[in-house]
Amino acid sequence: MTTKTSLLKVILLGDGGVGKSSIMNRYVTNKFDAHLFHTIGVEFLNKELEVDGNQVTLQIWDTAGQERFRSLRTPFYRGSDCCLLTFSVDDNQSFINLGNWKKEFIYYADVKEPEKFPFVVLGNKVDVTERQVSTEEAQQWCQENGNFPYYETSAKDATNVAVAFDEAVRRVLALEERTDHLIPTDTVKLHRKPRSATSCCS
């Protein structure tokens, strides 16, 4: 039986208006709506996918970027498997704020080993012509902050969106691969089963 799935919680953080909801919508439903409302609080969508032979349910959490929603979103950082730090390439302030988002996440998610936690950085809206943040600047920030993978995406024309999520999943699974051998916990059971199943049945 190969039907057992692992549930991965991926959370999208970043300033209001950088396109978190659009990225999620593009990835899950492959649609784009230029006039989305601001997200209030926290919402999520699920996406089933297979990565390297692993059946994975990706639970993508979209958060409200505005400061006034902070108390509504922060309780749900806990339990995240991956964090997508998002900025808009046409908004330098959103890039500058990445550091704050990272700090907020680490603080509220109560991550045990922050330096090992899988972050992925997304520079969205690359379809826009007037850029304020260059690729190099962004890559440099990623390098300095923990060697995070960086993807330039466009929710509008679907550039790199799927690739970025695939990378996020791969990062998480790679991390679990390591930790599995070290700390066997209750929740690990889920993830272990399919592997043994794949080895004998398929």
Place this chain on the structure above:
Amino acid sequence: MVHVYNCHPFASQQIVQVEQEPGLVCCGGGALFVVATGGCKVEAYNVEQEGCPFICRFATMGTVKSIQHSKMGDYLVTIEEKNSATYLRAYTNWRYQAEGKARVGVRLLGHLLRGASVRGGVQMEIIEIPLSERPVAVACCPVTGDLLVGCEDTLVLFALRRQNPQSVILQSASQNSSQSQAQTPSSNQNFLDFERSVILHLPKIEPKQVALWGGYVAVQMELEVLVLKLDASSESKTIESPNTKKTDHIDDPADFMVLPRHQELLGDVAKDCDIRVSIENTGLEDGKGQYTLSYVLFRRFTPDFFQGCSVEGTQLHSLQLYPLFTSNQSVPLEEPACVFCFFSLPNAGYLYSLKGGVELLSTYQYPEKVLKAVLTDHLLHVITKNAVQCFTVRCAAVAARVVDPYIDTTMKACPPCSMEVCALRMQLFIGLRSMCVYGRHVILLSAADTETPEEPERTPQRRGLELKEHTLLTGIFLAVGIDPATTPALESFLFRPFLSRKWTISSPKETSPAGHGWNLYVIDTVSPLTLYQEMVEYSERYAETNPQAQNLRHLLSEAHLFLRASLLRTEQSEQQQNIEDRQELEEALRHNCAQLGDCFSRGTQKDCHLALPYYRMSGLSVTEVMARNRPLPSSPHTYGPGFLFYLKHFLFEETEQTLSQEEADEVIDIFSQSEPSQLVSVCASPSMINLSPTKTLQILIHQEDTCGVSVLLTITMATMMLCLDDLPQYTQLMERHAEMLLVYGFIEEPRLLLHGGVGFQHTHIRATRLTCQLAKSQPGLLVAAMVALHENSKVQLEQADHIFEELGCEKCLQVDFWEAMLMASSQEAVIQELLFRLVSIYIERLTITTSATHLNEPHIPSRRRPLKSPEDLINSCSHYGALYPWLTVLNPAHTTSSQHQEALYKLQSLLCGPSLSVGFVVPLMERLSEETLWGFSLHLLCSTRRGQYDHSIEKLLDRCPQAIIAYANHQLQDKHMVLWWQKLLPELCNRTRAASDNSILLAALKETLVVVAMEMSPTDFLELIPDDGTASYFLPHLLTCSQRHLMA
């Protein structure tokens, strides 16, 4: 011993088309929720539609460890795990998550948002409920939707709050706005939230399961069950702080090896259990105020090592609180009539009734280890590894008694709550894992044990498996003390294919038969009425073979409770369909009661008296009941004690229903055969009025020959003679015994004289034929008998009056009765009533006879002489006083009729007696004129009795001065002595002055002076002598006075 019947409570089974292996299942709101193994996805199926179509699918945020649906609010609550942390979450608006593709809102408890739900379509929302401790068990109250969460040391109660969208305010970080004020759900979408209202601290209990119903909170640990009740009280009592409580118990229990013992504490006593509960009210805006706590039930089990049970073998499960509402409870928020608590060990289940005194209702002995049990309206369903079993329940028996106070009387009956439960069905299934129940649908999850190696090669083993089932079941029966070989029904049950003819399988498209070893079944139970009918059919087989068998009665009683349970449920709604169902159920109940009546009427057991209430409830007429109990020509000619009890009750106690001559004669036959001693009472029954006197007389004579002469038998025979119009024989029989003995006879059997009304105040009372005859031939006996009946509380005054009125003779007998009653009675109220009536009737007679004489008509045609003359009454009855001497002067000798004179004397005598209160009769006296001397005498008596001596003296001097001295001598004594000189003397002086030649007045004056001279001092006497008086007239009296004074 556990009865096992092979009924068919299951109608059909369907297989739910689930793709992934189900891990957890639960149901509610018409839906079945399946959590796939691994647990991050929930699929909902409609159990109410054929084939259980898929409703929707949604993802959870973590691995589901436990899931519950709440009927109120239609939300799901889960305990989930993710990355080693445990969460408690509520899923609302899940029905809007059609394909799992819409965005799901997530928020914390209390942070109600205006999210996408308000912008556009309704959005599914997850409410995360943060807890300081790890949640282990949850339960939802089906009525309030409140949520109870069991953690390791606490139980937390969350109150459900419903909001209407208008009142929802966008909230930011500091939420303290008035969010829970508007609670009316105005749209079809749910804006739900929870408010932490109470925390119960129960240190170190480690709950396994919790249950919530209204204020009842139940918690089940590994080996203990504790039930508490929370009551909202308006006054805020200071409750001991939980903090101090906590610090009190710092002793580490691990230091001691204490072996807990079996314990059962019912009601308030449960507070003596060693679980200390403290309550912490946390509700901020709860209008209900503070909660107080009371203990309801505590039960502790110990693993019994001596019986070879391991600790794991003794683990409680299936905790359930179960309410039962009744007809007059239309509002579901009202307290239910009954609340039950069920929990189960692997080998036994326990059902407690919690309201109106906590008690253990039933213990279910399972034949093998039970994994899960669910209590429903009609049945207790349990699953073992290999079978579903249905046991009967006693909840309806408890509820019936709460609802109807006449149950367990001669009016109504219901099988006892303590009646042993039985198993109706054992249905084999392989590898059962879990069960849940929604209405009539039982949902079963079966999974072949994947660890057993034989699994892949199942087909060749099929035969062996069936054989295994057989031996297994046989083993089960033997274990509960039944040898199937000795019970043909069981034997056939064991050899019948387990999917019987009634077992229809809806065959959905083959769900990969070899693909997986699991299946999710929805099994529908048959309607209670269908099951009832099957039980009736079943019982008929018993009835043929052995009508007195305990089993027959048991099965019929079970069927009865089935119907009762259904009736209790249908009472709740008023829909047309339900009314029809209800009529059908009621008809079935009557039929069942008739059968139970038959059962008890024929039995010889001590419960035979139950034939009466069951027959009454069946609505059968006595004729029908007699027909049902007619012995078969082949069988011995006897009647069961239950039937005789019923018949006696019918004849002696109640009804106005009269039997035809044929039926009445049959009754006489029945009693002459079975209970001849009852014949007199039977004959006296008003229902028997049509009996054949000749035939009955023969039987009575025979009875007299065998048992000897008795007064009652003689009177009954005399009554028969009356029916035959044989007056000489009648008279002869009545003369056999002294009147006193006859009176005793009537006391023993009042119905010889009175029909109807005995014991029942409001029914119409009638005179019997014998009574009418007695009125004619022996009125004295009749009056004596009625007085005796009254004094022995067999008849009331009004009823006796009614009889005498019915007998006619112009109140003659009635007055005799009243006079006799007055002699006999010692009750003050009755005496006053009788005095009043007699005074009225005497006055009436006086006025009637007066008007008659005035009209110069002949006297009223000769009436019977009264039984008592005035002299008799004066001599024998203390209420009649001797006539005052002065009345003889006033009473004319022969001026009126004798009746008139009697009435006058009796009335005067009563007025002279000690008991009559004069004020009471004055209004009646107004009808009598003072014109006649006798009329005057009565008025004078009244005013004298009222102490109006001055006025009386004047009146008497006016009307009849010759009586004045007799009057004064009798009345003016002791303290009234002064009236001789203060009133009488001056009055006489005045009057003689006006008419000096009046010899009567002069004589009276002279007599008065003699008395005054005797009583007064000479000086006082001198004062009294009128100034214009002749000295020579008064001197002799003055002299007497002085001489007497000197001598003194």
